[in-house]
Amino acid sequence: MATRQRLRVCVGYNDDGSPVIKHVTAKTEMELADRVAKALLDSERRGEFVKANEAPHAKEAPQKPALPMFKEYAEEWFRVYKEGRVKPTTAGNYRTILEWHLYPAWGEVRLDEITTKGIQEFLNTKKDKSHKTIQEILTMLKAVLESAKQDRLIDFNPADDHRLVIPSKRKKVREALPMEAVQDIIANLGKLETMDQRYMALAIFTGMRRGEIIGLRWGDIDLENNILHVQRNVTFPKGTNDPYIGTTKTESGVRDIPIMPMLLDYLKPGGEPDAYVVGDEKKPITFSIHRRMMERIRRTIDLHGACSHVFRHSFATMLNDAGASVKTIQSIIGQKDFKTTADRYCHPRDNRKQEAVEGVDKLLCS
Numbered sequence: 001m002a003t004r005q006r007l008r009v010c011v012g013y014n015d016d017g018s019p020v021i022k023h024v025t026a027k028t029e030m031e032l033a034d035r036v037a038k039a040l041l042d043s044e045r046r047g048e049f050v051k052a053n054e055a056p057h058a059k060e061a062p063q064k065p066a067l068p069m070f071k072e073y074a075e076e077w078f079r080v081y082k083e084g085r086v087k088p089t090t091a092g093n094y095r096t097i098l099e100w101h102l103y104p105a106w107g108e109v110r111l112d113e114i115t116t117k118g119i120q121e122f123l124n125t126k127k128d129k130s131h132k133t134i135q136e137i138l139t140m141l142k143a144v145l146e147s148a149k150q151d152r153l154i155d156f157n158p159a160d161d162h163r164l165v166i167p168s169k170r171k172k173v174r175e176a177l178p179m180e181a182v183q184d185i186i187a188n189l190g191k192l193e194t195m196d197q198r199y200m201a202l203a204i205f206t207g208m209r210r211g212e213i214i215g216l217r218w219g220d221i222d223l224e225n226n227i228l229h230v231q232r233n234v235t236f237p238k239g240t241n242d243p244y245i246g247t248t249k250t251e252s253g254v255r256d257i258p259i260m261p262m263l264l265d266y267l268k269p270g271g272e273p274d275a276y277v278v279g280d281e282k283k284p285i286t287f288s289i290h291r292r293m294m295e296r297i298r299r300t301i302d303l304h305g306a307c308s309h310v311f312r313h314s315f316a317t318m319l320n321d322a323g324a325s326v327k328t329i330q331s332i333i334g335q336k337d338f339k340t341t342a343d344r345y346c347h348p349r350d351n352r353k354q355e356a357v358e359g360v361d362k363l364l365c366s
Contacts, residue, residue: 005032011043067153070114071107074098074144081147087246092238097140101126106141111148116158120165127167134166176317181304183364186262188301196297199278201266203308205360206257207315207333210308211235214284215245219273226259230334236287243284250336257332260357262364315360322359332356 005026012020024039026032040049068076082094105122106114119141126134142159149157177185186204189197202213208230215234222229231254234243248254259267271280279285285293297303306314312333319329329335 005029007032007036009036009039010045011039012045067111069107070109070111070144071103073111073148073153074102077144077147087235088237088240088244089235089246093136094140095238097137101137102141102144111145112154114145114158116161116163119159119161120163123164124167129168130170131166131168134168138164138166175310176314177304177306177310179318179321179363181306182314182318185301185303185306186364189266191300192297195278195280196293196300198266199293200297200311201263202277203311204315205260205263205357207312207319208257209233209249209253209312209334210290212248212253212334213308214243214276214278214290216277217273218271218275218277221259221267221270221277223259223264223267223270226264228257228259230255230257234284241287243286245284248334250334252330252336253334255331255334258354258357260361262361318360318363319356322356322363324356324359328356 005028007024009022009024010019011022014020022039022043024032024035026035040046078094078098082091086094105125119138123134123138126137129137138159142157145154145157145159148154182204185200189200192200199213202208202216203210206213206228208216211233212230215232216228216230220229220231221227230248232245233248233253234245236242237244267277271277275282276284279289294308316329316333319332324332
């Protein structure tokens, strides 16, 4: 028969100072130790063993690290997931949204203090912007907060809520120039310097984007077959003057454009295959050179308020007026979205590329 374990424990004191003894018994030493501890914690001597206001055996709760402010986290997100992984132009657009829109509103706000209600109130302050611009701002905010959620810094993404509404229906619209304005500009091209003439002629007669024109090399022009090959795009990432040579804006941007007769005079006699058509240099022109060129052109002839992109719209509209089909126009101007091409410029017809550009040539000569 196992011997029971016994111990006399002082659980308090009488008025005369003599100890109050309690006999504690158990089957094992371990059980005896637990009972002695319980007897003391239940006694008036508890304060000798446990600090005031502290539960027995209590452990300090781990301190939750302080959540970062939105700007602090967003900068880290941009560095890790975007910088060097997207085109410089795209990275520049991200920085613009962060620095001009998100940081002024949320930069010094802790991640867990951003609410869906607060986001909607923020969006409401942007109602003077276009629908597309506000959507881009919300998309960026949503991406940063989704990353914070994946990092378990916040429990949910307040920007991913179906209640959020874009408070603007306004769209950025660039109207095509009237035919008379285009004809007036063409009639005055001879007043421009050679490089300026080439730039304007390419803008008017091809519908190329600004960066595609700046990135065009003489080797991309096939005068024997009257074909112009669009293969690259030049951009000026935010805050830079030097050109960045990259791929076209979309995959559909890589394309062949028939050279219409009115354009040929501005492309002769040509140059070295590796030289750039606008600038005659081994590298594209800089942003400041382009800006000065446009200022020089505007001082010399009337562009009727048009910027480079307006000529792209104008050319697409002229293709439509000449009877080109939606698919043909989309192919010539290198637009990714068929619906955008159809909605902005076109009525369905069926013509080939060559017929389309020849039709524009006849239209302009009328």
